[in-house]
Amino acid sequence: MTFQGPKRDNERIPVPSLHGEVQVFQPITILDISHGGAQIETPFPMLLDSLHDFRLSLGDRSIVVKGRIAHSQVGELTENSGVVYRTGVEFIEPSDHAQAAISDYLAALRARRDQPNIVDAELAE
DSSP, X not given: OOOOSOSOXXXXXXXXXXXXXXXXOOOOEEEEEOSXXXXXXXXXXXXXXXXXXXXXXXXXXXXXXXXXXXXXXXXXXXXXXXXXXXXEEEEOSOOHXXXXXXXXXXXXXXXXXXXXXXXXXXXXX
């Protein structure tokens, strides 16, 4: 292999101390949802009033909404998975697309919930 010049277009300069953050999507369990927010469970605590992007799969549609952590507390302790945190999320200025997706999803849930249970049976005489 032959050296063919610098690896980068721009020089990198070492810095004494510089910190940043990275956004990583972690799995969550959504317990309930409304137009204004959701209640979720996570294996980790979430900082009050912090803002996060939440990717939600609502049936056949996926959206990303910004949410503020309104409350977070220990939901339960389990032997297998340890601590489970229950957290309230307030959606912050969801886009029109996100609002429509949430509305459609909630309407579908309500329709399914309101359908009577039909049991296939016969009457014995």
